[in-house]
Amino acid sequence: MTFQQITDGIIALFSRQPRDPLLFTSGSFWLLFIGFILIYAFLCNRKNRMMLYVATFSLFFVYLSNGLVFLLLPVTAIYDFFLARRLHNCKNKKARKAYLLLSISLSVGILAYFKYANFFLKTWNDLFAGNFSMLDIFLPIGISFYTFQTISYVVDVYREKIKPTDSLLQYLFYISFFPLIFAGPIMRAGKFFPQITDDKKIDKAMIYSGLWLVILGIAKKAIFADYIAQYNNWVFENPLQYSGFEGLMAVIGYTAQIYCDFSGYSDISIGLASIMGFDLGKNFNFPYQACNLSDFWRRWHISLSSWMRDYIYIPLGGNRAGKFRIYMNNLITMLIAGLWHGASWMFVIWGGLHGLGLIIHKLNKPWLDKLPDTKPVLFLSWLLTFSFVAFLWIFFRAPNMAACSDLITHIALDFDLAYAIPFFYARKTWCILLALIFLLHMIRPAWHERIKGWFIRSPWIAKALLFSIVIQLVLQFSTGEVQPFIYFRF
Amino acid sequence: MTEKSECTLLSYLELIAVLLFPAVFIVWYSFSDKEFGKGDMILQKADIADHFRNNTLPVTLVDTVVIQEQDSIVATADSIVQDTLPQRILLFGDSMLEGIGKRMEQYAAENNHELLYVIWYASSTKIWAEHIDTLKHFMKKFQPTYIVVSLGTNELFVKEPNKRNSFVKTIIQTIGDIPYVWIGPPNWKKDTGINQVIEDNVETHRFFPSQKLTYKRGSDNIHPTFASAAKWTDSIAYWMNNDVKHRIILELPKKNDICGKHIYLQPLR
Numbered sequence A: 001m002t003f004q005q006i007t008d009g010i011i012a013l014f015s016r017q018p019r020d021p022l023l024f025t026s027g028s029f030w031l032l033f034i035g036f037i038l039i040y041a042f043l044c045n046r047k048n049r050m051m052l053y054v055a056t057f058s059l060f061f062v063y064l065s066n067g068l069v070f071l072l073l074p075v076t077a078i079y080d081f082f083l084a085r086r087l088h089n090c091k092n093k094k095a096r097k098a099y100l101l102l103s104i105s106l107s108v109g110i111l112a113y114f115k116y117a118n119f120f121l122k123t124w125n126d127l128f129a130g131n132f133s134m135l136d137i138f139l140p141i142g143i144s145f146y147t148f149q150t151i152s153y154v155v156d157v158y159r160e161k162i163k164p165t166d167s168l169l170q171y172l173f174y175i176s177f178f179p180l181i182f183a184g185p186i187m188r189a190g191k192f193f194p195q196i197t198d199d200k201k202i203d204k205a206m207i208y209s210g211l212w213l214v215i216l217g218i219a220k221k222a223i224f225a226d227y228i229a230q231y232n233n234w235v236f237e238n239p240l241q242y243s244g245f246e247g248l249m250a251v252i253g254y255t256a257q258i259y260c261d262f263s264g265y266s267d268i269s270i271g272l273a274s275i276m277g278f279d280l281g282k283n284f285n286f287p288y289q290a291c292n293l294s295d296f297w298r299r300w301h302i303s304l305s306s307w308m309r310d311y312i313y314i315p316l317g318g319n320r321a322g323k324f325r326i327y328m329n330n331l332i333t334m335l336i337a338g339l340w341h342g343a344s345w346m347f348v349i350w351g352g353l354h355g356l357g358l359i360i361h362k363l364n365k366p367w368l369d370k371l372p373d374t375k376p377v378l379f380l381s382w383l384l385t386f387s388f389v390a391f392l393w394i395f396f397r398a399p400n401m402a403a404c405s406d407l408i409t410h411i412a413l414d415f416d417l418a419y420a421i422p423f424f425y426a427r428k429t430w431c432i433l434l435a436l437i438f439l440l441h442m443i444r445p446a447w448h449e450r451i452k453g454w455f456i457r458s459p460w461i462a463k464a465l466l467f468s469i470v471i472q473l474v475l476q477f478s479t480g481e482v483q484p485f486i487y488f489r490f
Numbered sequence B: 001m002t003e004k005s006e007c008t009l010l011s012y013l014e015l016i017a018v019l020l021f022p023a024v025f026i027v028w029y030s031f032s033d034k035e036f037g038k039g040d041m042i043l044q045k046a047d048i049a050d051h052f053r054n055n056t057l058p059v060t061l062v063d064t065v066v067i068q069e070q071d072s073i074v075a076t077a078d079s080i081v082q083d084t085l086p087q088r089i090l091l092f093g094d095s096m097l098e099g100i101g102k103r104m105e106q107y108a109a110e111n112n113h114e115l116l117y118v119i120w121y122a123s124s125t126k127i128w129a130e131h132i133d134t135l136k137h138f139m140k141k142f143q144p145t146y147i148v149v150s151l152g153t154n155e156l157f158v159k160e161p162n163k164r165n166s167f168v169k170t171i172i173q174t175i176g177d178i179p180y181v182w183i184g185p186p187n188w189k190k191d192t193g194i195n196q197v198i199e200d201n202v203e204t205h206r207f208f209p210s211q212k213l214t215y216k217r218g219s220d221n222i223h224p225t226f227a228s229a230a231k232w233t234d235s236i237a238y239w240m241n242n243d244v245k246h247r248i249i250l251e252l253p254k255k256n257d258i259c260g261k262h263i264y265l266q267p268l269r
Helices: A003-014 A027-043 A047-089 A093-128 A143-158 A168-176 A189-197 A204-237 A244-275 A293-299 A302-313 A323-341 A345-368 A375-397 A401-413 A417-426 A428-441 A445-457 A460-477 B003-031 B064-069 B097-110 B125-130 B132-142 B161-175 B194-201 B226-242
Strands: B081-083 B088-093 B114-120 B146-150 B180-183 B246-248 B261-265
Touching: A027 A047, A027 B003, A047 A093, A047 A143, A047 A168, A047 A189, A093 A143, A143 A168, A143 A189, A143 A302, A168 A189, A204 A244, A204 A401, A204 A428, A204 A445, A204 A460, A204 B003, A244 A375, A244 A401, A244 A417, A244 A428, A293 A302, A293 A345, A293 A375, A302 A323, A323 A345, A345 A375, A345 A401, A375 A401, A417 A428, A460 B003, B088 B097, B088 B132, B097 B114, B097 B146, B097 B226, B114 B132, B125 B132, B125 B161, B132 B161, B146 B161, B161 B194, B180 B226, B226 B246
Parallel strands: B081 B246, B088 B114, B088 B146, B114 B261, B146 B180
Antiparallel strands: none
């Protein structure tokens, strides 16, 4: 092999197309990460150099996916950094509010332009027979997540919950931190900044609990989610070509797929941060174990749910207003949460239906709370919650209302259990993986911690072997039909 | 260096060893000519080595427009059958059919043909030949008057492409007297010989060398985007309309109407 071939190969390995993110499950990322962590090991105790190094790497990482649009990120960081400081130093209430509004308007404005401009134009055209042509723009990957982080930072400074940072580098480091940038979790500055400034020790337990999460996340995403996605995609694209039973299996399959996909990504993000000495907290807490819808939202995408609560629901009045207002606040918050997931009416409907579900749960809470915590009651509560959540994923996944209604009608009118056995024989691996997902989901948190403990204490060669097995399984299960992370689209 | 930072450094060095262990194996295995496994169960290789191999295709790249204006990149048949009747077209093959099939549905609607496309994900000539009953089943069920095969993508880098001869032959024998064309794989890298094997077995004017076109690839850098696959299909349709031995009517669709049924088959594990 010539020198030219080697350099061309290395360039080809790491060169990306804009809009084509470097996935955490790709070999290229891990080869890059090994080089990154080697230098990080020498810099992690020198705060400024470490922040400069990580921020540069993060911006390069964003550049690989977004091209020159990556510049939006440092621009956002600069204006938010200065506006937050102005706001903090200002004593005049009106001026403080004006700085806050300016900062939020800028952040939301940029997000709205890139994410919703074409959506609004299309809606306008549909409603009023307009002929606006669509704009040639694409959604920069990660913009929804870092915009929410910048908003929470400025609002927390305004509420005097945190002091603004004096260092632009620190703020840029926070906003661009690469484990978080593409699909969260949405990290609050109040929890993140102290971890930068604290003189903490990064020990083996922290590093290997991070690696454990990474291995778990890769398995969830690249083995489980990607494999079962293939069948789900076929059914959701052509629901009428499948029987009602197959349709129902695809709905249950998608319920498992979206959990593995998103929680898998979160696990990798949290794991990478942990390897670097940062604790991002939990983003998923066995959500399908929830026994009511409020509980589900306390367990699903925790960082987004709590963000929505703190920056939308509470400012709207939260629980302090009258009953009707509380219900409306719930509905509005969930509609916004739906719209945040994507520029489509399907997401809005999905959010709205969750809002209605939360209202119904709140309305019935007085008598529901009086029910005894017996096993049958708990099981029925769980079954109702799980069925409702799974049913609503149809709206989330279906490309339009027609496909959605086709699938639901087909499940309702063409359901025959006789399909179950032939289905199992035809799709054995799919069924086994689905069953495994739900079995692993039922594992007790204490057991999970115990397994993690064994992993951390095991010799390095055992860890290396486990990591190798998971990587090889990913290769065995990959078919060339690579599925992007679902939450990258948001 | 303080004791604390020394301890952290050592922990990181151990982590790098843990990460390097699979990385070294996977990179080595990717470059190696060896394949580990038993029977059909073979350890898959990562595509790392492919980035380092000579990727240049040995042909001039053209696009749809060029095909229509210049001499064709494909061979033309000597004797011609111009079939103007509506056809029952069966498309079968691997995941590349996803892109072709969508556009073919529009051609079918425009030209009053009936269309059935059967996608067997991750399939190859080997899989179709070894499970030839699948093809026989769909031929019996659909009674096609024209067949389009799209296979070869999952065999671009097989070590012994000549072993595929018998599989291609089996498929062609099963198709029998029904007019057919074979759409070659849209290479993203130079293959080890599958294109040649198919071309040698299929009469030259029935073979569409997709590797000679340029494509915009999707996020996996393998499959053409739907827009690019539509252009690819336009080239194929133009060829089937004008250059093959048994020509059928495939005029460019003017509307977005579609007509066709699809069947998806799971990858074999």
